[in-house]
Amino acid sequence: MVNVENLVKRYGDLLALDHLKLEIKEGEIFGLLGPNGSGKTTAISCILALLKYDKGDISIFGENITPNNYKVKRQIGIVPQNVAVIDELTVYENIDYFCGLYITDKKERKRLVEEAVEFVGIEKYVKMRPKQLSGGLLRRLNIACGIAHKPKLIIMDEPTVAVDPQSRNKILDGIVKLNQNGATVIYTSHYMEEVEQICTRIAIIDGGKCIAEGTVEELKKMIKTGETITVESVLLNEEQISDIKSIKNVFDVDYKDNVIIIRCGSGKSNLVRVLNYFQDKNVPFGRVFSELPTLNDVFLEITGKQLRD
Amino acid sequence: MFHMMKYRFLSLMREKVIVFWSMLFPILLGSLFYVSFGSADYKIETIKVGVVEENDSAMAKQFMEYINMIEDREEGLIELVSLDKEKADEKLKHIDVSGVYYVGEDIELVVTGSNIGSNVMKSLLDTFNRQAQMYMTIAKEKPSMLVEAAAGEYIQYVKKTNLAGKEVNSEVQYFLSLIALGSMFGGFIGYAIVCKLQANVSDIGIRRAVTCVNKFKQIAADGLVGVGVQYFNLIILMLYLNFVLKIDLGDSAVKLMVIGILGDFIGVGIGIIVGSLSKLTEGMRIGIIITTGLVSSFMAGLMVSGVKRFVELRCPLLNRINPAAVIADAIYSASVYDDVERYGRNIMILLVMVAIIIFTSFLLTRRVRYDSI
Numbered sequence: 076m077v078n079v080e081n082l083v084k085r086y087g088d089l090l091a092l093d094h095l096k097l098e099i100k101e102g103e104i105f106g107l108l109g110p111n112g113s114g115k116t117t118a119i120s121c122i123l124a125l126l127k128y129d130k131g132d133i134s135i136f137g138e139n140i141t142p143n144n145y146k147v148k149r150q151i152g153i154v155p156q157n158v159a160v161i162d163e164l165t166v167y168e169n170i171d172y173f174c175g176l177y178i179t180d181k182k183e184r185k186r187l188v189e190e191a192v193e194f195v196g197i198e199k200y201v202k203m204r205p206k207q208l209s210g211g212l213l214r215r216l217n218i219a220c221g222i223a224h225k226p227k228l229i230i231m232d233e234p235t236v237a238v239d240p241q242s243r244n245k246i247l248d249g250i251v252k253l254n255q256n257g258a259t260v261i262y263t264s265h266y267m268e269e270v271e272q273i274c275t276r277i278a279i280i281d282g283g284k285c286i287a288e289g290t291v292e293e294l295k296k297m298i299k300t301g302e303t304i305t306v307e308s309v310l311l312n313e314e315q316i317s318d319i320k321s322i323k324n325v326f327d328v329d330y331k332d333n334v335i336i337i338r339c340g341s342g343k344s345n346l347v348r349v350l351n352y353f354q355d356k357n358v359p360f361g362r363v364f365s366e367l368p369t370l371n372d373v374f375l376e377i378t379g380k381q382l383r384d
Numbered sequence: 385m386f387h388m389m390k391y392r393f394l395s396l397m398r399e400k401v402i403v404f405w406s407m408l409f410p411i412l413l414g415s416l417f418y419v420s421f422g423s424a425d426y427k428i429e430t431i432k433v434g435v436v437e438e439n440d441s442a443m444a445k446q447f448m449e450y451i452n453m454i455e456d457r458e459e460g461l462i463e464l465v466s467l468d469k470e471k472a473d474e475k476l477k478h479i480d481v482s483g484v485y486y487v488g489e490d491i492e493l494v495v496t497g498s499n500i501g502s503n504v505m506k507s508l509l510d511t512f513n514r515q516a517q518m519y520m521t522i523a524k525e526k527p528s529m530l531v532e533a534a535a536g537e538y539i540q541y542v543k544k545t546n547l548a549g550k551e552v553n554s555e556v557q558y559f560l561s562l563i564a565l566g567s568m569f570g571g572f573i574g575y576a577i578v579c580k581l582q583a584n585v586s587d588i589g590i591r592r593a594v595t596c597v598n599k600f601k602q603i604a605a606d607g608l609v610g611v612g613v614q615y616f617n618l619i620i621l622m623l624y625l626n627f628v629l630k631i632d633l634g635d636s637a638v639k640l641m642v643i644g645i646l647g648d649f650i651g652v653g654i655g656i657i658v659g660s661l662s663k664l665t666e667g668m669r670i671g672i673i674i675t676t677g678l679v680s681s682f683m684a685g686l687m688v689s690g691v692k693r694f695v696e697l698r699c700p701l702l703n704r705i706n707p708a709a710v711i712a713d714a715i716y717s718a719s720v721y722d723d724v725e726r727y728g729r730n731i732m733i734l735l736v737m738v739a740i741i742i743f744t745s746f747l748l749t750r751r752v753r754y755d756s757i
Binding site: 086120123124125126127142143145146148149151153155156157158159160161163164168171172173175176177179220221 | 387388391394395396398399580583586587588590591592593594595596597598599753754755756757
């Protein structure tokens with residue numbers, strides 16, 4: 076549905092997109108995951124034909140996307156990173172205004188606007204102005220303005236930034252519902268939990284490059300870490316740390332602030348082997364956690380830095 | 385298109401900052417002028433007109449006849465003071481008269497500078513010269529019509545130029561300049577328009593840029609609403625000046641409407657141009673709009689009487705390129721002098737300005753792809 080080939084975009088000397096390649100298939104919720112400044116919004120802006128780019132090809136629905144390709148643009152909905160609504164219009168008027176840029180038939184538009192209002196759950200606030208709404212409600216209005224005309228492709232650029240957990244969950248549920256109703260969604264975020272929760276396929280972007288792509292499971296399989304064991308233990312000495320590092324399947328150990336983080340490869344009994352060591356050597360320990368790898372681990376292992384650095 | 389215009393209209397009318405600067409501020413300033421001047425019940429100030437009769441040529445006789453007739457017919461408008469050359473120089477030096485006509489083979493006018501009287505005197509002389517030219521043409525091409533033409537021309541002149549009964553005092557100039565300021569402050573509307581249109585200026589611009597509506601259609605819809613709203617504001621201002629403050633804006637309503645619409649295009653267009661300068665901060669852009677409006681109106685005589693005249697004497701080109709000065713002069717020529725030629729010239733200048741501004745604002749806003757957002 077969306078193909079991005081070798082996209083290069085420079086801002087002066089800064090290389091914002093470095094031969095970016097993406098393929099988004101129909102029916103997906105495609106996540107673009109990357110830290111702030113990684114090039115997600117630039118990529119989205121290029122896909123939407125807003126930004127000039129230096130090199131590359133972008134096609135949507137099999138057609139080259141240009142600013143004047145209204146046939147394609149008609150089928151796209153956008154939820155920008157910042158809330159983009161008109162402060163002087165009411166909630167209902169805002170949705171009606173943006174929907175009206177795509178749908179000319181009044182009756183049809185009225186129905187679609189009411190559906191969008193209901194979909195994001197802001198029925199009680201339709202007569203209010205945006206400034207009277209909370210952050211979460213504003214985000215929902217922002218989404219309603221982008222989806223009211225029932226687009227086939229919805230592009231959401233970090234729609235949950237600065238949203239309370241309750242509203243965030245509603246928004247994420249809504250995105251899944253939109254996808255179930257037939258829309259393909261491109262979802263950018265730097266919150267790995269969100270992407271992991273809703274996206275069917277993910278591309279991890281850093282420095283304008285796609286460094287990994289696949290389903291959550293595929294991405295996790297790409298890295299060495301199969302399990303991360305965290306043990307609270309006071310005053311471990313160098314010898315003990317070295318011993319732990321030599322336990323079977325352990326490949327990395329980090330001891331800081333009386334907490335040892337042990338990274339193991341995938342496989343069975345990692346936790347048992349680690350706990351056996353502590354028991355055998357009479358090393359006192361407190362709480363123990365065992366976690367399967369996250370997208371942050373994927374990012375950390377590939378780039379050597381945390382996703383939120 | 386109607387859909388876009390409807391919501392653009394609603395949002396503009398609900399933007400308090402815009403309503404304040406483009407509609408309320410000129411009204412408040414007008415009220416302030418009204419209070420400062422004590423009353424709007426202006427009396428016609430009699431203009432002291434010096435006359436030096438250099439000889440009794442045919443031209444001199446005709447002019448004296450004409451100027452005496454104006455003094456008799458338009459009671460209180462002018463007062464003729466017969467002078468010799470020396471006394472005339474002295475009176476001019478001490479500004480005891482608004483100006484002096486040197487009446488000989490040619491009629492020469494020396495004015496004291498920046499005052500309304502000298503404007504009236506210049507206008508009277510221009511009219512006389514036009515009449516004289518007309519007689520010469522008739523005498524040359526249709527001598528038989530000369531007597532008939534001469535029989536009622538002066539009366540006709542009085543009706544045409546309609547000087548009598550008009551508020552020719554300098555305070556009126558403030559109010560006329562205020563209308564020019566009102567037009568220039570249409571820049572706020574232009575600014576508001578461009579802020580919601582350009583993807584490199586606002587998030588709403590981004591959202592609009594990715595819709596399936598042609599950019600030109602969006603510019604046209606917003607621009608038309610902007611000019612319409614500003615025109616409405618200007619009409620309100622004129623009605624307020626005319627009916628509430630009792631400032632006589634003359635009976636040339638149609639001419640004023642034409643000036644108003646052109647002034648609005650200029651004001652709104654300037655706002656669009658300034659608003660498109662995305663590298664400047666919002667504060668800087670608003671500052672430019674306010675400064676442009678106030679400075680151009682100041683140069684047109686908004687705050688200090690005679691500035692426009694001073695500029696006219698020192699650098700007339702500035703008065704031709706300053707939209708506020710041209711607007712004020714066009715209003716003046718329509719409502720006070722009824723000077724068709726001067727009005728026409730001003731309208732032509734305004735039309736050229738409108739064309740340049742529309743072209744520039746279109747160039748700046750038509751972009752559909754940006755280098756950065």
